[in-house]
Amino acid sequence: MSTIRLLSCTIMLVAFVSGCQRMTPQPETDARNTLQTFSETGTEEQGVNALLPVPGAESMKGYELYSWKEDGQWYFSVLIGTNREKSLQEIQAPEARLKGLEELKPLLESIPAGQYITWLSRQSLAFPPEETVTQVQEICQKQGLELGIIK
Numbered sequence: 778m779s780t781i782r783l784l785s786c787t788i789m790l791v792a793f794v795s796g797c798q799r800m801t802p803q804p805e806t807d808a809r810n811t812l813q814t815f816s817e818t819g820t821e822e823q824g825v826n827a828l829l830p831v832p833g834a835e836s837m838k839g840y841e842l843y844s845w846k847e848d849g850q851w852y853f854s855v856l857i858g859t860n861r862e863k864s865l866q867e868i869q870a871p872e873a874r875l876k877g878l879e880e881l882k883p884l885l886e887s888i889p890a891g892q893y894i895t896w897l898s899r900q901s902l903a904f905p906p907e908e909t910v911t912q913v914q915e916i917c918q919k920q921g922l923e924l925g926i927i928k
Contacts (some may be wrong), residue, residue, distance in 0.1 A: 825870040828856040828863070832887035839893035842913075842924075843868045845902045853881040853907065855888075858895070865901055878909065882916050890921025897927050904928060 804906030830840060844851055845868075854873040856863055867873065875881045888894070894917060898904055910926070917924040 799801060825856075825867050825872050828859070829873060830855055830857060830884065830888060833889060835892060839895060839923075840888060842894050842896040843902055844896070844898070844905055845869065846905070851877055853877075855881070855884055855894070858893075868902070878912055878916075881913070885913075885916050885922065886909050886920055886921065888922060891923070893923045893925065895925045895927060910927045 781907075797812045832838070836857050838860070841858050841863065843854045843856070852869070853875040854868050854870075855875070856867065856873060875884060885894070896904075896913070904910060904926075914924055
């Protein structure tokens with residue numbers, strides 16, 4: 778009986794130890810490495826493409842909407858929600874950049890009803906004039922999207 782108990786404990790200990798991996802601190806990444814770091818998390822897509830919405834697809838963590846003004850023009854990006862803060866490089870990447878409401882509207886209309894969109898801002902980003910914010914709200918409402926604005 779004690780041999781079986783010893784054998785069982787040994788097997789459990791070996792299983793436990795083999796399941797543990799040595800945790801080494803990750804080196805700090807700068808903006809140049811952020812896209813590559815994200816692409817190494819197991820997704821098949823590379824860089825910011827892994828964050829871009831797929832038309833008709835739901836996102837477990839919703840979507841993030843960003844806006845900024847550049848050279849007199851308003852730009853937007855819509856990225857899949859994750860548990861981490863996006864870098865400015867990811868937000869303003871050419872693949873994610875939408876010029877004006879003309880490009881934002883069809884993207885929002887491709888997101889299934891019931892999805893949550895969080896419109897965020899931070900340093901180097903801005904919200905457009907209230908008229909444009911109202912138009913985005915109307916597009917989301919018509920599409921059945923839940924829009925939260927965090928200023």
